[in-house]
Amino acid sequence: MAVKRDTKNQILDIAEALLQERGFHAFSYQHIASKLGVKNAAIHYHYPSKNDLAVALVARYRRRFSRWSENLAKENAAPWPCFESYIETCRYLIESNKICVLGMMAAEFNTMAEEVQREIQLLQDEVVSYFSDLLKRGQEQGEFSFLGDAAHKALVLTCQLQGAMQFAQVKGSGVYNVVVDQLRAELKPQA
Amino acid sequence: MAVKRDTKNQILDIAEALLQERGFHAFSYQHIASKLGVKNAAIHYHYPSKNDLAVALVARYRRRFSRWSENLAKENAAPWPCFESYIETCRYLIESNKICVLGMMAAEFNTMAEEVQREIQLLQDEVVSYFSDLLKRGQEQGEFSFLGDAAHKALVLTCQLQGAMQFAQVKGSGVYNVVVDQLRAELKPQA
DNA sequence: GTGACTTTACTTACTAAATGGTAAGTCGTC
DNA sequence: GACGACTTACCATTTAGTAAGTAAAGTCAC
Numbered sequence: 001m002a003v004k005r006d007t008k009n010q011i012l013d014i015a016e017a018l019l020q021e022r023g024f025h026a027f028s029y030q031h032i033a034s035k036l037g038v039k040n041a042a043i044h045y046h047y048p049s050k051n052d053l054a055v056a057l058v059a060r061y062r063r064r065f066s067r068w069s070e071n072l073a074k075e076n077a078a079p080w081p082c083f084e085s086y087i088e089t090c091r092y093l094i095e096s097n098k099i100c101v102l103g104m105m106a107a108e109f110n111t112m113a114e115e116v117q118r119e120i121q122l123l124q125d126e127v128v129s130y131f132s133d134l135l136k137r138g139q140e141q142g143e144f145s146f147l148g149d150a151a152h153k154a155l156v157l158t159c160q161l162q163g164a165m166q167f168a169q170v171k172g173s174g175v176y177n178v179v180v181d182q183l184r185a186e187l188k189p190q191a
Numbered sequence: 192m193a194v195k196r197d198t199k200n201q202i203l204d205i206a207e208a209l210l211q212e213r214g215f216h217a218f219s220y221q222h223i224a225s226k227l228g229v230k231n232a233a234i235h236y237h238y239p240s241k242n243d244l245a246v247a248l249v250a251r252y253r254r255r256f257s258r259w260s261e262n263l264a265k266e267n268a269a270p271w272p273c274f275e276s277y278i279e280t281c282r283y284l285i286e287s288n289k290i291c292v293l294g295m296m297a298a299e300f301n302t303m304a305e306e307v308q309r310e311i312q313l314l315q316d317e318v319v320s321y322f323s324d325l326l327k328r329g330q331e332q333g334e335f336s337f338l339g340d341a342a343h344k345a346l347v348l349t350c351q352l353q354g355a356m357q358f359a360q361v362k363g364s365g366v367y368n369v370v371v372d373q374l375r376a377e378l379k380p381q382a
Numbered sequence: 383g384t385g386a387c388t389t390t391a392c393t394t395a396c397t398a399a400a401t402g403g404t405a406a407g408t409c410g411t412c
Numbered sequence: 413g414a415c416g417a418c419t420t421a422c423c424a425t426t427t428a429g430t431a432a433g434t435a436a437a438g439t440c441a442c
Contacts, residue, residue: 007417025216026302028401039419044403046417097301106357107298110288111217117361124361147376155366156373159354160347166297167350170308170315175346182347185338186377198391219427233392235429 008046010036015057020098024054024108051113058119061101062126069130079138083187087180090161094168094176102127103162128154138187145189157183199237201227206248211289215245215299242304249310252292253317260321270329274378278371281352285359285367293318294353319345329378336380348374 014035018027029043029050036042047053072082093100105112105120112120131154138144146153164179205226209218220234220241227233238244263273284291296303296311303311322345329335337344355370 022302023214023216023299025214026299029403030400040402041404041420042418048403050402099298103354103357104298106361107290107295108214108217109357109360111213120361124358148373152369152373155358156351156355156370159358159370160351161354162357163294163297163350163352163354164347166294166300166353167315167346169300170297170311178343179347179350182339182343220429221426230393231428232394232430236390236392239429241428 007036007038007042011043011046011053012057012060015053016061016101017096017098019057019104020093020101021096023104025111051116054112054116055119058101058105058116058123062119062123065123065126065130069126079134079141079143082134083138086161090165091173091176094165094173097169099165099169100162103165106162107166124158128158130154131157142189144187146187198227198229198233202234202237202244203248203251206244207252207292208287208289210248210295211284211292212287214295216302242307245303245307246310249292249296249307249314253310253314256314256317256321260317270325270332270334273325274329277352281356282364282367285356285364288360290356290360291353294356297353298357315349319349321345322348333380335378337378 011032014032015027018031029040032043033040043053047056072085077085090100102120102123105116106124109117109120128151132151135144135146135150135154135157139146139150160179160183164176167179168174168176202223205223206218209222220231223234224231234244238247263276268276281291293311293314296307297315300308300311319342323342326335326337326344326348327341330337330341351370351374355367358370359365359367
């Protein structure tokens with residue numbers, strides 16, 4: 001029974017990995033099909049056009065991020081562990097030669113259909129507002145210290161991490177460690 | 192006489208614009224050819240393979256950045272104007288629906304040939320070390336204030352700006368203004 | 383300077399492979 | 413026997429890339 005609906009998700013798994021490693025225009029239905037051990041047309045059966053694939057991919061990524069951040073909220077996790085949790089998730093991506101879906105889609109934004117663009121915008125909003133909430137909470141609890149508005153700082157933070165993941169592809173994961181160390185130092189109170 | 196050697200450069204101009212707007216795998220020789228009003232094979236005459244094009248493109252971009260930063264150094268420009276000059280250059284890119292060559296190539300890094308990857312690495316080194324020098328100089332003159340090593344802060348700054356350009360594509364140039372304002376505030380002494 | 387050549391900057395006319403996509407058929411399960 | 417999940421067998425288009433030809437400009441012996 002798990003085998004049935006799974007193909008549709010497995011396609012997204014493979015497509016997501018390919019997107020994060022290579023970018024949307026650098027993989028094809030053939031790549032997915034051969035990795036899944038299935039024929040080209042099977043992919044089209046589940047996602048008629050590559051556009052449909054893109055929409056589903058970003059939408060699922062967005063839902064996953066939603067659930068992830070909601071779980072952290074329910075656990076009432078402290079600000080620093082929340083921060084470190086995100087950092088670790090990104091580190092895992094880097095070590096698999098991947099970057100964030102958001103970062104890749106932002107770079108390729110102009111080439112995506114409107115429907116996909118809207119999904120990307122929603123994803124960006126969610127990631128930034130996750131950090132916005134986290135920063136606000138951390139500031140109130142005296143755990144974080146930063147200049148200006150939490151929403152603005154959240155945007156900067158998101159840009160920074162996206163950039164760090166991309167630069168880590170270019171020069172290795174050491175880049176990521178440097179950036180994250182600097183981030184931590186700057187967020188710590190009494191600096 | 193300017194017409195002669197110019198085609199080779201015009202190809203790079205068009206390819207660079209397409210790269211910055213769409214990414215390396217989302218434009219073809221046909222796109223360049225039709226924009227230049229020339230046939231497909233003419234592009235192959237100057238750049239036999241797309242790989243050659245990529246190498247030449249990044250190398251030229253790198254040379255241009257070198258000259259740009261050397262000129263600023265010769266003028267002995269003050270730290271803040273140097274900083275603002277870079278900010279303005281990026282703003283111009285955003286307004287033409289483009290992102291930095293470095294940011295795009297970083298996102299697509301895994302799909303590029305080794306030769307191109309080396310050029311991208313060199314470009315990244317140059318950009319980061321430009322900021323590293325600038326930050327150091329600014330700090331010594333009491334114009335900038337930041338935590339930790341200038342080289343580390345430079346890396347962070349570069350990530351931030353690359354990310355900001357990409358996010359500006361997604362949600363408009365307002366994003367860029369917010370990020371840049373925050374960056375300015377954080378760099379100002381006596382915060 | 384003229385004729386003979388080479389070189390440069392292309393065009394025309396291809397090719398093989400890959401791309402996204404479709405229509406019709408198969409096959410096991412409810 | 414209807415439906416879901418495919419496969420087989422296509423298709424038009426686009427892709428990077430090549431080979432051969434051409435027109436104009438440059439080079440150079442004489």
